[in-house]
Amino acid sequence: MTSCAKTxxxxxxIIASLIAAASPKDLDRLAILxxxxxxxxxxxxxxxxxxxxxxxxxxxxxxxGGLMLTxxxxxxxxxxxxxxxxxxxxxSCISLSYMNxxxxxxTITIDTTLLKAGRSLAFTTADIKNGSGDMVAQGxxxxxxxxxxxxxFQNPDK
Numbered sequence: 001m002t003s004c005a006k007t008x009x010x011x012x013x014i015i016a017s018l019i020a021a022a023s024p025k026d027l028d029r030l031a032i033l034x035x036x037x038x039x040x041x042x043x044x045x046x047x048x049x050x051x052x053x054x055x056x057x058x059x060x061x062x063x064x065g066g067l068m069l070t071x072x073x074x075x076x077x078x079x080x081x082x083x084x085x086x087x088x089x090x091x092s093c094i095s096l097s098y099m100n101x102x103x104x105x106x107t108i109t110i111d112t113t114l115l116k117a118g119r120s121l122a123f124t125t126a127d128i129k130n131g132s133g134d135m136v137a138q139g140x141x142x143x144x145x146x147x148x149x150x151x152x153f154q155n156p157d158k
Contacts, residue, residue: 007040010082011048018074030055031070035110044114046079051107063102063136068128071110072096072139076124079112080143089122089143096139100130107131120145 015032022029038047050056050071058064077088102108108128115123126139 003043004040007043007046007082008037010043011037011040011046011078014078014081018078027070028074031067032074035071035075038109040082044079044083044117046075046082046112048075048110048112049107050110052102052104054104057104061103063106063108065096065098065137068098068137069094069096069139071128072112072126072137072141075110076112076114076126076139076141077143080114080117080122080124083114083117085117085122085145087145089145091141092121092144093142094139095141096137098137100134100136102130102136108136117145 015035015037019029019033034053035048035050038049040046048071052063056063056067073091073094081088108130111127111129113125115125117123122143122145124141124143126141127135128137128139130136
């Protein structure tokens with residue numbers, strides 16, 4: 001199996017496990033429920049796609065900005081994990097620049113890249129484009145890579 005095929009397989013497996021582990025009303029689950037993996041150029045560079053339905057829209061009839069930020073948060077973490085980093089990390093800094101609207105029925109692509117992963121920090125980007133290839137938004141995320149078992153990953157209810 002090529003590294004690209006393995007990266008696609010890993011991204012699909014990680015997304016499926018996130019969906020399976022979440023409660024039916026979990027925001028993260030709802031955000032990625034309709035996300036597919038379109039391609040992978042290499043481990044750490046994955047392109048996702050999502051068809052926009054009514055549940056993704058704000059009151060103005062456009063793709064909700066908060067949903068786009070959630071997609072950047074989750075999908076850049078998934079992309080980082082395709083490289084073998086054993087944890088999704090904890091968001092240290094995240095930003096999203098909005099450039100265009102997305103309407104009902106459009107398909108967006110989310111092109112995610114792990115720029116660098118060190119011992120404790122990882123740096124990622126995500127370009128969100130509409131079906132015409134126009135840039136809709138660009139996101140950046142810095143993640144703290146806590147050691148597995150670190151208190152950042154413990155459920156506070158337990």
